Amino acid sequence: MSAPKRVKRAISGWVVLNKPYDMTSTQAVGKVRWLFGAAKAGHAGTLDPLATGILPIALGEATKAVPYVQDGTKIYRFAVKWGSATATDDAEGAVIATSDVRPEQAALEAILPQFTGTIMQLPPIYSALKIDGERAYDLARAGEVVELAEREIRVDSIALVSHSSEQSVLEVSCGKGTYVRSLARDIAEQLGTRGHVSMLHRAAVGPFSDADAVTIDELEAALAEERDGFIRPVAEALHGVPELRLDPSQAAAVRHGNAVLLTGAGAPVSVDDCWASFAGVVLATGYVQFGQFQPRRVFN
Structure with missing residues (x-):
């Protein structure tokens, strides 16, 4: 059986x-x-x-x-191995270029400000981005030429944790869509050498x-x-998003996907993004318009 x-x-x-x-x-x-x-x-x-x-x-x-x-904001700690670039920009791929140049700590720290703020970044060809419905990494593994466009990303901060002639460890705080592998590749090239990610740890995602x-x-x-x-x-998951605490009758309406009028002296008139709760439980995410909470997504 x-x-x-x-x-x-x-x-x-x-x-x-x-x-x-x-x-x-x-x-x-x-x-x-x-x-x-x-x-x-x-x-x-x-x-x-x-x-x-x-x-x-x-x-x-x-x-x-x-x-x-x-x-949400992401924090990564990663190591850059100096002297070799790989097809995948990490330790998994084959080495495609080498350099004898090993950057000095002062030179590395001096260029890091260039990689903060809103910058343009070329994603790795071995990535999950789609090209005409196909994943870039599937096309790359099939031997096809993969052409990706640069994208705008946000890097809040990047700091050097440790440095040696062979490898440096950095920590970066960044926004959605940032590829740390590309960051390591570009930093190495800016220093006149080659490099790839040899260790990557994500220390935070949103809350x-x-x-x-x-x-x-x-x-x-x-x-x-x-x-x-x-x-x-x-x-x-909704930490930092405005919360609206509803009474029992309002909660019953929202559970059915209906808009509710917010009452009370502190009731908002307009909010682009917020969530409604009852007794600490998420009822819905949505927005406030003309003093009414309009649910976008109702939670059962």
Whole structure:
């Protein structure tokens, strides 16, 4: 006889995973979904297989708040190995160019301000960006010529953590769409040498950081009845977004997707982006227009 089919659970919340090395983001989501028996799961921002660090995994209704996390600021700690460029701009790819130049610490620190603010960046050809419906990395692996356009990105800060003749470690705080592999490549070229990312760790995504993270090993070691203690509330993804606390009648209307008039002395007249709650639970994300909360996305 075959084993009984596992019943999927309608659970909602965030598992802030410290993704291990050499695991894809899709594999990580699948593992976490299986461990929790969740009916639905997704992630807020892909991490390369060779990268470690914060991969926020959304269970159930939390998947509706994924864009808020994806759009949040990210912090990466990464190492640049000097003297060689690779096809993938990280340690996975074949070496395609070399240089004997090893930058001095002072020279590296002097050019870092050039890579802050709003800058243009050429993404790696081995990336998940789509070209005519195909992933760039699939085209590159098939031997096709991949041409990507430069994109505008935001780098809030970049600082040197440690330096040696062979490798330097940096920490960057940046916005959505920034490729650290491209950053390492461009910094090396600006210094008249070649370089690629040899280590990459994501220390924060939006409201989630290393301090919040749990490992696969910790989840596997926990008893099934204890594992739910690692799930963080759906509302944590909405940190920094204005909250509207509704009364029972307003909450009932919003649960059905209806707009509600906000009352009281402090009620806002216009808000571009906000979320409504009742008893601390997320009801919907939306906006306020003419004193009414208009739901865009309703949470069950």
